[in-house]
Amino acid sequence: MPKEKSPSLYRKSLIAVAMTSALAGAVLANGPLSAVVSAYADPVSVDAPAQPGFADVVAKVSPAVVSVRVNSDVRPASDPSDQGQGFFSGPGFDQLPDDHPLKRFFREFGGEGGQWGRPGSKQKRGENRPGRERPVAQGSGFFISEDGYLVTNNHVVSDGDAYTVVLDDGTELDAKLVGTDPRTDLAVLKVNDPKRKFTYVAFGDDNKIRVGDWVVAVGNPFGLGGTVTAGIVSARGRDIGAGPYDDFIQIDAAVNRGNSGGPAFNQQGQVIGINTAIFSPSGGSVGIAFAIPASTAKQVVDQIIKTGSVQRGWIGVQIQPVTKEIAESLGLSEAKGAIVASPQDGGPAAKAGIEAGDVITAVNGETVDDSRDLARKVAAIAPGQKAELTVWRKNKAMTINVEITSMPKNVEQANTEKPAQPGKPESLDSYGLTVVPSDDGKGVVVTDVDPDSDAADKGIRSGDTIVSVNNKPVKGVGDINAAIADAAKSGRSAVLLQLQSNDQSRFVALPIAKG
Known part of the structure; x- marks a missing residue:
């Protein structure tokens, strides 16, 4: 038989029930329980220092960055390697319905299937869509003056007959080609609109940037319009086999087709490089992009604006790098400079007395690091001037003065096979x-x-x-x-x-x- 509660316990139970009933009444009368008693702890909140962003830089520079559309009466058949074409080409695209949005998009901007046709052929105006010029490329560019001069890549404009610049606000303006320099992949366009004063940006000193510094890339990837990506300088002085003046800045900001000709900015809003190439097995960004240094671009662009072309110094030598083994064989203390494989007959170097086997170690007192560095240093000297070359010959240094001339437009090099030679082996x-x-x-x-x-x-x-x-x-x-x-x-x-x-x-x- 259960024990009965004592009177005191019974009274405490009644009091507890009464308090519970009163609390319940208060909840019903005044609102949720949280209004009376807090049921949960405060949410997690971290008081961390604010991280610097790029919004201020982007807001300032974006109006100076443009999209460049290139049209031509003759359309290249092959898919350009880095001109914004072939955006979503792939198996099954041509099976899409004719009224599909993607198919309409590529008819307008990229051609059927995002491809121009078969390699090795050209498609003339009127074969597919009579009576209008065809788009052959899309890229990026940026204004460098208030009166409408802008810079882009040579490979963006090289096949064009007409050029349209699309501003940050969507305004479309016609542009004319001022000049190009295929050797550095640079081109200058001009928008003639006297009523406008364009927002423009300046070239910075790329010699001051360090590996690990932040960069911001702004451009027109895949024809999407103004797009901003950020990354760091991954390396400097890259040689990617594009030409004798290779000296690229490698960055890991996302750069894709259509970004060609677009600027890479430092945190002060200055252009430190012009995006020109990517390394990618897939065609899309994998974090390896290459930019033309601002110091190179500025020299070339200034000449194009003044004269419409680029003149480079030339001494007429075939050169190659000095390897560690070559330096050792010649008694050089370090593997620097450029060894002359052969001076061209009648060229400035040959006239000055430069011989095969000479190692050019300095130009006008500036050390030559390698053969590419020599090519850049000589090219930067105006034709008609004299240059003092420091040469290592027969275990001693000597100085030879060479008169710099203009680089010939076509430097012919023979390619004749030598016949088998008779004689005793x-x-x-x-x-x-x-x-x-x-x-x-x-x-x-x-x-x-x-x-x-x-x-x-x-x-x-x-x-x-x-x-x-x-x-x-x-x-x-x-x-x-x-x-x-x-x-x-x-x-x-x-x-x-x-x-x-x-x-x-x-x-x-x-x-x-x-x-």
Whole structure:
């Protein structure tokens, strides 16, 4: 039988029930329970310092950045590699209904299927849509003056006959081509509108930027219009094989087709580079983009605006980089400078006394880092001026004055195959080479190369002619062996061979065989 509650416990129970009933009445009368008692803790909130953004920079520079539309009476058939075309091309696109929005979009801006047709052909005006010019490219650009001069890439405008500039607010204006420079992939357009004063940006000093600095890219990717991306400077001085003046800034801001010609800004709103190429196995951004340095662009753009073209200094030499092995074979303390493979007959360098095998280490007192650096330094000197070249020859430095001339429009280079040379084969067993005397008595011709030898690793091939060793002329194998012996006595670990092939000269440093 259960125990009965004591009177005191009973009274406490009644009081508790009464209080609960009163609380319930208060809730019903006054609103939710939270109005009386807080049921939850405060939400999570982090009091962190504000991170700097790019909104202020973007707001200032965006009106100066434009989209560039290029039209032509003749349309390239192949899909341009970086001109904003082929946006969504792929399997199944041509199976879309004719009234599908994407298909209408590409009829207007990219051609059927986002492709121009078959490589190697050209489609003339009127074959598909009679009576109008065809768009051949879309890219980006930016104003550099109040009166309407703007910069873009040469490869954006190269196939065009008519150019339209689309401003940040959507206004479309016609532009004329002022001039181009294919060697640096730069072009200048001009919008003639006397009633307008355009917002413009200035070139910054790209020499002050460091790897890791922030950059902001603004452009027209995939024809979408003004788009902003940000990243950092990933590397400097990149050589991507685009030309003799390669000196690209690598950035990881997202750059895609259509961004070509668009600016890369520093945090002060200055242009430190012009986006020109991407590395991508897929065609889209993978975080590796290349920009033309502002210092290069400014020189080229100024010349184009003043004269409509670009004149570069030229001395007429075929050059190659100085590798560690070449430096060792010549007694240089470091692998810097550019070695002259051959001076062009009648050129400024040849007239001044520059010889094959000379290493140009400085121009007007400025150190030459490599062959590309020499090309840029000489190109920057106005034709008609003299340049003082510091040259390393026969274990000592000397100075040679060269008169700079204009680079010829077409520098012809012969490409004639040399016939097989008769003569008695001789072997350089330690180097895996078999040679015969050349028929003109200048050098020996390589007839066989052991594929497992150092010579093969260095790129020596059958048909190459060895014309000198350590800058000493070669007439036979005896001359080669004597030069190698002299180098070994001097404590060098390599000898420098001058090779000629197809009328082109180059140098190869070959390790001295031990034993």
